[in-house]
Amino acid sequence: MGEEKMLAVKIVSHEGAGRLEVCEVARPAARADRVRVRVMAAGLNRADLLQRRGRYPAPPGAPADIPGLEFAGEVERLGEDARAWALGARVFGITAGGAQAEYVVAPESHLAAVPDGLSFEEAAAVPEVFVTAHDALFTQGGLRTGERVLIHAVGSGVGTAAAQLARAAGAGAVYGTARTPEKIVRAREFGMDEGVVVGDDPRAFAEAVRGWSGGAGVGIVLDLVGASYLDANLDVLAPRGRLLLVGTLGGASAALDFRRVMGKRLRVTGTVLRARSTEEKAAAVRRFGAEVVPLLARRSVRPVVDSAYGLSEADAAYARLESNATFGKVVLNLSPAGLSGKMAFS
């Protein structure tokens, strides 16, 4: 029964950095309200790197050893209760795992329609970072027009998505930080007004933000760094400011200054997508479909593809993401071309 098989990236060892192989595995079945999608491209995420090392196990119900949290492709099969999509529809979406394979199964409510004019590679660079950035800035953070925003790791996938969304939503100013001057220069193409290179001393961005904002600070900080930036983040927030924690690259524990949090009435919110319930993910995808896809369709915001790799180059793709040299997203191409040949560019 060859048609019931598929190719997939599989984690075959968690030791060291972990080891990946391309394997033939069983295709997942689409039942009830589930839809099976022929994946044409799948984005890479930091969680995939952690999962490869055995440090971020897939949640119950997700394939244990096939990474991949997002995909773009065509609807190939419908569960008996699936109503939302026609066969062949171009869709993108999020999943708790298993997207780096020829086929993935997802609830129909976790999919959105890919706008015309976006390639599958571009579309695969969208879901995780735009859903995460939109949810953080608007649903959790309540960004209002005219407010200033500071986005750390502004050259990352979430960073470039957030900068564009903040700009499109009428933010008063979009500030960013990055590790290299090149990323700051490029981020200006994606809505960032002012940026600063930050090394080991976060006071550098605190001083820069004070200068840019005339001492007023920012309404929202979108933080992908974590502990080492905490104090400076609280420092640059204006009264009633919101700190959204979406990553912990810079450590997982830091001293919280209660007087500052209370005196300025700040709000610190942790937010991750993967741990959410099926219903919560559906709600986030619904908002994404209603509030972000139209912006993508009219090119007010656009995917940022750092590089794309064929399936046989999965190792190189993971290495690229791990290098921190990326600007935007790393994507695996699983179309017929991506399955057969090499296609690395960067």
Next chain:
Amino acid sequence: MGEEKMLAVKIVSHEGAGRLEVCEVARPAARADRVRVRVMAAGLNRADLLQRRGRYPAPPGAPADIPGLEFAGEVERLGEDARAWALGARVFGITAGGAQAEYVVAPESHLAAVPDGLSFEEAAAVPEVFVTAHDALFTQGGLRTGERVLIHAVGSGVGTAAAQLARAAGAGAVYGTARTPEKIVRAREFGMDEGVVVGDDPRAFAEAVRGWSGGAGVGIVLDLVGASYLDANLDVLAPRGRLLLVGTLGGASAALDFRRVMGKRLRVTGTVLRARSTEEKAAAVRRFGAEVVPLLARRSVRPVVDSAYGLSEADAAYARLESNATFGKVVLNLSPAGLSGKMAFS
């Protein structure tokens, strides 16, 4: 011009614990949308203790040396633009300072009508703690029916207000902590379902909450203690839980565990009333008038007066609050009776 004078509690020295005297000072004038209230009773707050020591200066525009953040009394004079109140109306409200005096001036939007059946002493025990607790639980915390709530310092003014409001709003369970068994026993009269005495080890309440909730944890923690409880607070919060910081009695800095905040998608919000703008205070008082005063009117919630003192006993009133032996609010009586005689009870 004797009628332009009034008696007031005045901070005459900030040294040591600070020193109070009852002085004759000029009456404040009611202009524009301001209303002058003949104060019949004024509640004491911890901020008054800090202000007496010189560690919590009054904000700009508030009397520098007359403490008092809340009052109940009768409208005595109207500014030329004041429309909301008739002379003689029984009102209570909040102010940035100066309430521990025969007369206080406040924007008309910072007042609410005292329900029939509440004495002025009772009414003076209401505004700060009920506005703070309502704002924290509902406006900031978004408490929903069925959710479990943990209230620290449940025998305090804010604690007893919060327990009653949570109960009246259909919380799934109301848990509390206090320093003494007596406070736990009394808090059961005010809506608390389960309580625990906490000494120096906050793990005591974490274990208790796990047991009471069958391991589910709580949706909201209302914290008046601060740093020393932070870790255990994050521990007992259910996914998407909210930690509301309204006090820092237990220290002002503690390590924040980012993984826990992100993994459970927690929200930490600092909230103080005093630092808010005139407009924000008006909004909080409007919600208080619409959502709390009706509960007071039908006795679904009620003021908790620990003790009342005459004006000449202000020192004793402050000592009582500082003792931490209080259950509910300490009130100064500034009615004709309170001005002339002693009236301590406890």
